Amino acid sequence: MSNRSIVFLKALVHIACLAPVAWLVWNFWRASTTVPDALGPDPIAFVTFFTGKGTLRLLVLSLAITPIRRVIPRLSWLIRFRRMLGLYAFFYACLHLTTYVWLYSSFSWSAIINDISRRRFITAGVTAWLLLVPLALTSTTWSIRKLGGKRWQALHRLVYLAAIAGVVHYWWGVKSGVRTPFAITVVLAILLLARPMLNYLSRRPQSKPATTQPAQL
Amino acid sequence: MAAAAATGAAAFAGDRIARIFDPKTSVQAGTKLDTVKSPLSTTGEDLTPYQYITNYNNFYEFGVEKSDPAKNAGRLQTRPWTVTVEGLVKKPKTFDIDTLLKLRPQEERVYRFRCVEAWSMVIPWVGYSLSEFIKECEPLGNAKFVQFLTLADRKQMPGLSQSSINWPYSEGLRMDEAMNPLTLLTFGLYGETLPNQDGAPVRIIVPWKYGFKSAKSIVKVRFVDKQPHTAWNDQASNEYGFYSNVNPNVDHPRWSQKYERRIGAPILKQRRQTLMFNGYGDQVASLYNGMDLRKYY
Numbered sequence: 001m002s003n004r005s006i007v008f009l010k011a012l013v014h015i016a017c018l019a020p021v022a023w024l025v026w027n028f029w030r031a032s033t034t035v036p037d038a039l040g041p042d043p044i045a046f047v048t049f050f051t052g053k054g055t056l057r058l059l060v061l062s063l064a065i066t067p068i069r070r071v072i073p074r075l076s077w078l079i080r081f082r083r084m085l086g087l088y089a090f091f092y093a094c095l096h097l098t099t100y101v102w103l104y105s106s107f108s109w110s111a112i113i114n115d116i117s118r119r120r121f122i123t124a125g126v127t128a129w130l131l132l133v134p135l136a137l138t139s140t141t142w143s144i145r146k147l148g149g150k151r152w153q154a155l156h157r158l159v160y161l162a163a164i165a166g167v168v169h170y171w172w173g174v175k176s177g178v179r180t181p182f183a184i185t186v187v188l189a190i191l192l193l194a195r196p197m198l199n200y201l202s203r204r205p206q207s208k209p210a211t212t213q214p215a216q217l
Numbered sequence: 218m219a220a221a222a223a224t225g226a227a228a229f230a231g232d233r234i235a236r237i238f239d240p241k242t243s244v245q246a247g248t249k250l251d252t253v254k255s256p257l258s259t260t261g262e263d264l265t266p267y268q269y270i271t272n273y274n275n276f277y278e279f280g281v282e283k284s285d286p287a288k289n290a291g292r293l294q295t296r297p298w299t300v301t302v303e304g305l306v307k308k309p310k311t312f313d314i315d316t317l318l319k320l321r322p323q324e325e326r327v328y329r330f331r332c333v334e335a336w337s338m339v340i341p342w343v344g345y346s347l348s349e350f351i352k353e354c355e356p357l358g359n360a361k362f363v364q365f366l367t368l369a370d371r372k373q374m375p376g377l378s379q380s381s382i383n384w385p386y387s388e389g390l391r392m393d394e395a396m397n398p399l400t401l402l403t404f405g406l407y408g409e410t411l412p413n414q415d416g417a418p419v420r421i422i423v424p425w426k427y428g429f430k431s432a433k434s435i436v437k438v439r440f441v442d443k444q445p446h447t448a449w450n451d452q453a454s455n456e457y458g459f460y461s462n463v464n465p466n467v468d469h470p471r472w473s474q475k476y477e478r479r480i481g482a483p484i485l486k487q488r489r490q491t492l493m494f495n496g497y498g499d500q501v502a503s504l505y506n507g508m509d510l511r512k513y514y
């Protein structure tokens with residue numbers, strides 16, 4: 001993959017991530033002025049699900065890159081998109097949190113603290129966001145150098161916990177009997193389980209040929 | 218800018234018209250009902266537009282998404298329709314829907330509607346007090362509760378297999394709650410018969426309770442001496458109590474009930490305070506004298 005194609009693809013990814021936000025902001029403006037139903041009958045709920053689902057989808061995409069690279073080495077250039085997907089996931093998570101603090105709670109801090117301490121689905125959501133903060137802060141190349149690759153990698157494994165907390169937040173938030181979080185849960189489970197599976201598979205074939213196959217001359 | 222706004226408004230109007238005429242989402246109403254005014258009607262509230270009342274529904278028999286009932290309820294056959302009355306009554310009876318429609322004069326009753334999910338509407342229902350119907354049922358003295366059962370027919374209701382609710386949908390009221398004049402046996406809204414997605418052809422409306430207490434598309438009314446099981450209480454008893462009175466002081470385990478989002482209001486004006494008993498305390502608070510409403514939520 002040439003550098004020029006990467007730059008072109010990165011521009012596309014930026015557009016794909018920002019266009020929904022631009023659409024949301026534009027319709028938010030309409031929903032607060034001339035077209036009350038620009039975001040549907042329950043605009044606050046709409047913004048909540050829009051930003052929440054966006055966060056989970058971007059997190060899952062960023063988590064898909066490593067297993068894809070390992071299965072298809074030709075696609076290893078995908079690593080150059082991981083940081084931006086992760087940062088966009090954090091950006092959507094911030095929009096989601098803002099929706100809660102502003103539209104749901106009207107900046108009532110006592111209500112927010114009460115919610116966080118008493119409602120497990122909000123606790124899970126805030127936990128997921130908090131886990132993403134250090135990752136966003138250490139996303140620069142400078143941080144990787146400063147921390148050292150090993151430590152940086154260990155820190156960034158927090159993304160597994162953040163994604164799990166995010167999906168748990170989704171399940172705990174919907175009514176019992178509603179199964180909408182099922183699909184994203186399955187995808188996340190596959191991506192998380194793929195890692196130890198691929199480790200296992202890549203270790204096994206290496207030891208086999210050395211002992212069973214005679215040297216070829 | 219103005220041109221862009223005009224184009225946007227035209228596109229929006231077009232969309233709205235398309236929604237009305239699209240056979241899949243079209244509302245299944247249209248028969249006008251002659252109504253009389255009622256002193257029990259709520260005043261001083263802006264009515265929620267018809268479009269929202271008929272496209273934003275919880276009616277799990279037709280799917281779990283809010284837009285599913287408008288899409289799927291067209292399959293529901295509301296004629297012929299009968300309501301069977303059984304249990305602790307002088308004699309079991311079956312009422313035809315056309316008999317029920319004419320049993321008493323149809324009144325227009327504007328009520329606030331508060332969903333347990335913290336959204337709300339203001340709806341001009343059409344019907345008469347459930348107490349009038351109960352008199353016709355002739356319940357026995359030992360009848361302490363009344364149970365309502367919704368139709369559960371897989372052929373007409375594609376949502377039955379989508380969720381784990383214990384079908385048929387069952388709801389219930391204590392006898393004194395059912396006899397309160399505010400409790401409405403409901404046949405229509407906005408002066409016309411109910412659209413299918415809003416519980417056609419007959420439902421109840423209990424305006425001081427969360428919406429799920431108001432059973433839709435009722436086929437059976439049963440008078441009993443013990444508190445009947447109810448669908449959402451079976452599903453999650455810590456979240457949905459038998460009483461489920463609108464109460465800003467008793468939170469749902471997953472969110473506060475202090476505020477609600479008014480459907481159809483501009484986004485920054487959606488949020489408003491929830492009123493005790495949804496604003497109907499003067500008429501109903503006495504039903505719960507001496508009861509701990511935190512325990513009997």
